[in-house]
Amino acid sequence: MFQHLQMCNCQGSTCAAPAAIRKGNVAFSFWHTGCVYRVMIVSYLGTKGGTGTTTLAVNGAADIRRLTNKPTAIVDLRTGPGDVALFLGLRPRYTVLHAIDQLAWMDHGALFKYLGHHECGLHVLAAGDEFSRPAPRDVEAIEQILRSLNALYDFVIVDVGNSLNACGAMALQLSEMVMLVANPDVPCLRNLQRLIDAVRLTGVSGERLKIVLNRASEFGVLSTAQIERVLGLAIDFSVNSDYRTVASAVNSGVPVSALRAPAELHHQLDAIARAICGLPDSGVVTLDHDPATAIRHQL
Ligand SMILES: Nc1ncnc2c1ncn2[C@@H]1O[C@H](COP(=O)(O)OP(=O)(O)OP(=O)(O)O)[C@@H](O)[C@H]1O
Ligand SMILES: [Mg+2]
Numbered sequence: 001m002f003q004h005l006q007m008c009n010c011q012g013s014t015c016a017a018p019a020a021i022r023k024g025n026v027a028f029s030f031w032h033t034g035c036v037y038r039v040m041i042v043s044y045l046g047t048k049g050g051t052g053t054t055t056l057a058v059n060g061a062a063d064i065r066r067l068t069n070k071p072t073a074i075v076d077l078r079t080g081p082g083d084v085a086l087f088l089g090l091r092p093r094y095t096v097l098h099a100i101d102q103l104a105w106m107d108h109g110a111l112f113k114y115l116g117h118h119e120c121g122l123h124v125l126a127a128g129d130e131f132s133r134p135a136p137r138d139v140e141a142i143e144q145i146l147r148s149l150n151a152l153y154d155f156v157i158v159d160v161g162n163s164l165n166a167c168g169a170m171a172l173q174l175s176e177m178v179m180l181v182a183n184p185d186v187p188c189l190r191n192l193q194r195l196i197d198a199v200r201l202t203g204v205s206g207e208r209l210k211i212v213l214n215r216a217s218e219f220g221v222l223s224t225a226q227i228e229r230v231l232g233l234a235i236d237f238s239v240n241s242d243y244r245t246v247a248s249a250v251n252s253g254v255p256v257s258a259l260r261a262p263a264e265l266h267h268q269l270d271a272i273a274r275a276i277c278g279l280p281d282s283g284v285v286t287l288d289h290d291p292a293t294a295i296r297h298q299l
Contacts (some may be wrong), residue, residue: 039154040176041146042276044161045199047182047191052214054083054159056181056239056272061157062088062255063273065121065123070154073115073123077142077171078161079134082127085116087252090124092116097128099139108148120255123153136166147172155277164195169202177276178204178223179237181212184221193231215241237275239268 034200046053057074076082076096085092103146115123121243125145128134134142149156158175160168172178178199182192194213199209216224216238224235242265249256256269270282 017281019247029137029277030045039150041150041156041158041171042275043158043160043168043171043175044179044181045160045164045168045172045195047160047180047195048188051162051181051183051188052246053162054078054087055217055250056179056214056269057159058084058087058248059257059269060273060276061155062118062120062122062162063270064104064155064157064255064277066257067273067279068154068277069121071123071152072121072148072157073125073153074157074159075125075146075149075171076127076159077129077134077167077248078159079165079167080127080131081129082159082161084125084159085126087250087253088118088122088124088255090116090118090126092124092126093216095126095128096142096145097130097133099125099145100134100138103141104226105142108144109152111145111148111152112222119142119256125149134167139166139170142167143170143174146171150174152214164198164202171201172199172204175204176208177210178208179210179212179272181214183215183225184213184218184224186222188289189222189227196233209277210236212237212239214239217241229259237272240265 005208042060044053044057051066054132061072061074064070076084092115094116096114099111111286112123115125117123146156146158158171159170164172180192180195180199182188196209196295200206211233213224213227213235217240222230224238228235240262244258245256245261245265249259249261252259257266267282272282273279
């Protein structure tokens with residue numbers, strides 16, 4: 001047994017105990033009963049390619065780490081080469097495929113070795129280079145990896161990509177929260193409706209599902225109210241369109257929070273992370289959706 005549960009004596013948010021420590025050959029996993037944060041897995045699934053799933057997963061993970069200072073990892077589960085490590089400017093030596101292929105021989109506590117480290121404190125299990133993996137035969141290993149990371153880290157964020165394959169479905173089943181990322185256009189919204197049904201069929205209950213509308217502020221697109229009316233569903237989070245800021249974060253290999261981002265974009269991303277951790281809203285006054293403001297930010 002690689003892991004022993006040990007209760008931390010924390011009385012609330014001041015707890016600094018890591019999710020796990022190693023003593024000799026034994027890993028002790030803390031059970032943070034008194035902490036305000038719950039140890040959890042959160043998955044991001046795109047309703048179509050290019051909706052901004054990786055952008056939101058990376059920024060969500062980095063913001064959770066910034067807000068809680070708790071051990072936080074992000075896993076790139078996209079089939080084929082993924083972008084998570086690239087978005088953070090990392091070239092990790094190991095990938096999720098190394099972890100899958102060596103899982104049988106390793107102490108699960110040694111999974112730490114397979115994760116790259118970003119300067120913001122986030123640990124990253126990058127995607128491999130093989131176009132057809134993780135494959136359905138890797139499901140069991142993915143389950144073990146996610147369960148082990150869940151014992152080692154307080155927060156495990158998973159970029160599932162935009163297809164609901166067997167490995168992705170496993171990640172969703174293990175997740176306390178599933179973020180469905182959509183854009184405000186008709187093909188995306190049609191896929192969203194279908195994807196919600198498919199995700200529910202994997203066993204994810206409705207209250208675990210959250211809908212994130214990315215690029216919500218783009219000109220000429222459907223409004224949030226129109227979308228909610230058509231879908232008969234509430235949009236849980238909206239994120240403005242701001243290519244300049246998002247692209248400059250990627251080009252610098254840092255999360256948006258490390259840049260001087262427009263206040264509204266920063267607040268929208270921050271609000272998603274706070275909702276995941278169960279923290280109150282920062283109370284930052286949001287700017288209005290004045291198109292002139294949006295244009296000014298592009299200049
Ligand atoms: N809120 C936003 N405003 C402007 N551009 C954005 C926003 N979110 C993401 N983008 C841009 O959209 C493009 C796709 O983003 P991203 O790679 O995160 O999407 P994805 O859904 O993960 O794509 P893939 O299906 O290839 O994995 C990137 O160029 C990114 O910079
Ligand atoms: Mg992606």
